[in-house]
Amino acid sequence: MKHIAAFFESIGAGFMYFLEYIGRAVNILASALYYIGRMAIEWPITVTQMSVMGVNSMPIVFLVVSFTGMFLSLMLTQQAVRFGTVEYVGAAIVYVMIRELAPVLSAVVIAGRVGSAIASEIGSMKVSEQIDALRSLATNPVQYLVVPRMAALVIMLPVVTVFAALVSILMSYVVAYQVGGLEWMVFMKNVPTIVDPKIVIGALIKAVAFAVTIAIIGCVEGMHTEGGAVGVGRATINAVVVSMVLIFGLNFLLSMILFPMGP
C-alpha cells in the first residue's frame, strides 16, 4: 500500500510542478506582452540581442540545414534517377524545407545556442541577487530582461528561417546536380505547382511561435533558478530540453492547423 501511495503522490507532485511551470510561463508571457503592447521595449538591448541571437546564430543554422538538405537531395535524387521522376526532386525538397525542416531545424539550433544562453545568463543574475538589485532600482526584470530577448527572437528567427530555407535549397540543388545531373530549370520545374505563399506564411508563423517558446522557456528557467552554480547548470539544461520538446510538439500541432489539406 505504501508503494502505491508513494507512486500516486509522485504523480500528483509531478502534475502540480507541471501546473506551476505553466503558471510561471503564462505569467511571464502576459507581463512581456503587457510591455510590448505599451511599446515599452528597450530597443538598444533588443538590437544587441538581435545580433547575438540572430546574426551570430546564422553560420551554425546554415551548416545544419545545408547538410540536411544535401542528405535529403542525395536520397531523393538517387531514387528519382532510378524511377525517372527527377523533375519532382526540387519540388519535394523545396516543399519539405520551407514547410517543416527550415523552421524546425533553425528553432532547434537556436534553442540549443540561444535558449541555453538566456537561461544561464538570467539564472546567474538570479543567484547573485542581480535580479533583486534590478527590482530595487525600480526596474522590472521582465521589461528589462525578458522583453528584449523575446522581441529579438521574434524578429530574428523568421529572418534566419527564410535564409536557412534558401541556403538549404541551394545546397540541395548542388547535390542534385552532382548526383543526377539536374539542371536548375528541371530542379525548379514543379515547385510553383506545389509551393504556394500559404506555405511560406505558415513557416513564418511557426518561426514566431518557436521564437516565443524559446525565449519564454529560457526566461522562466533563468528567473526561477535556485541553488548556485549547480542550479544555473540545471536551468540551462532544462531550457534546452523543454524548448526542444515543445518545438517538435508545436510543429506537429501547427502543421495540423496550418496545413490541414496537405500540398
Next chain:
Amino acid sequence: MIELKKVTIAFGSNVVLRDIDLRVNKGEIVTILGRSGCGKSTLLRAAMGLIPIASGEIFVQGRRVDDIKERDMDEVRKTMGMVFQEGALFDSMTVFENVAFALRRHTKLKEKEIREIVNERLEAVDLEGAEHKRPDQLSGGMRRRVGIARALAMKPDILLYDEPTTGLDPILTATVVELILKMRDRYGATSIVVTHDLEAASRISDRAAMIHDGRFIAQGAIAELEASADPDVSTFFTIMDRRAAAGNAKQGRRPDADA
C-alpha cells in the same frame, strides 16, 4: 519613514519572521542585529518589496506597500536604495554603468550631469578612478562599496544596508560608517542597517533591534541592549565582543582601540 506592523514572513511552512513591529522615523538609523540566518536580510527584502509577506502591513512614507502592484511599488522604490551583502553588481556593466543605472533610467539628466553625480558617489566611497573596471576586476570590499555608491546615486530618502561593513578592513569600515552618517546628516536619509559589526552599529545607530527565533527580543539604544538581562541578548553581545577583541588582537590593536 518606514513602518512594519505585525509582519510575518514564511517560506512554505517555514516561518522566518513572526509578528515583527518596527518603526523607523525620518532621519533615523536603526540597526538590526541577530545571529546568521535569523531573518535579518529577509526583513530588509520584505521592506523593499522583494519578497511577499504572509501577514501584516508595511508602510513606506505613510503609504501601504505590501498589497500594491509591482508597477506601483517601482514608484516607491525610486525613493529607496538597497545595499546588497555581496554588492549584487550587474556583471555585464562597468562600475560607472552600475552607478549610473538608475540615473539613466529614471531621470532626464544629461550624460555630463550623470557623470558628475557618478564621480561624486565613487569619490565618496574611495573608488575614484575605478569607473571603467568591471565587477570581476574588483575585490569583495570594492564591490560592496560600488553597491553603496549605486544605492546612493538617486539620493534616496530611505536606505537599506545589508551587512555593509562585513569583510571590510577597519579603514574602509570607518569610511562606510561615515558615509551612512553623512547620508543621514546631509540628506536626512532614513536607514535600516543589518549588521554583525557591533562597533559599527554602536557608532551609527540611533536605535537597535535584535532578532532571535524570528521575533524581536530587544529594542533600544545599543547600550541598553548591551546591558539587557535577556540571556539571548547578553550571549550575543558577549560572543560578538569576544570576536571583535580577537580580531583586534590579530591586527595588533588593543580590544578597546578605536578603528
